[in-house]
Amino acid sequence: RAGEDEAYEVVDLTEYARSHQWWSRLFGTNSGPIAEKYSVATQIMMGGVTGWCAGYLFQRVGKIAATAAGGGFLLLQIANHSGYVQVDWKKVETDVNKAKKQLKKKANTAAPEINTFIEEATAFVKRNVVVSSGFVGGFLLGVAS
Secondary structure (H helix, E strand, O other): OOOOOOOOOOOOHHHHHHHOOHHHHHHOOOOOOHHHOOOHHHHHHHHHHHHHHHHHHHHHHHHHHHHHHHHHHHHHHHHHHHOOOOOOHHHHHHHHHHHHHHHHHHHHHHHHHHHHHHHHHHHHHHHOHHHHHHHHHHHHHHHHO
16 A cells, blocks of 8 residues: 555544534633633532542541641650650750740741732632532531531
8 A cells, every 4th residue: 555645635633623622511611710611500510529528538637647746746645754755845945935935937938829829719719609608508417516
């Protein structure tokens, strides 16, 4: 078949993408807020399910972290009381105060990034009020379960 001239069809991908917008049937016609793409019931369900998952994970991870921190502190106190460990509480206090001062200095320099994140999150919530309210409700149910 090397000698035969084969005709190939040239496909313009930009034209093809304009005429076959499968993603617009799936995700909506524009990339605006979620509220424009799905019904209110679907938005509440999506927000509720993701919120419940996030709340449930938050609850589980929080319990594990609190147990680990509390158990470690309890073991440290028992070891200190039994005489296995001698803790210099004055040194601990001075180190904690140094750490507080360093955190305050770094918090002032990190404020612009935090403010930008808060502004973006606020704008997202305003654009997607129904999904956000579903997420908050689901999150609270997830934490409670």
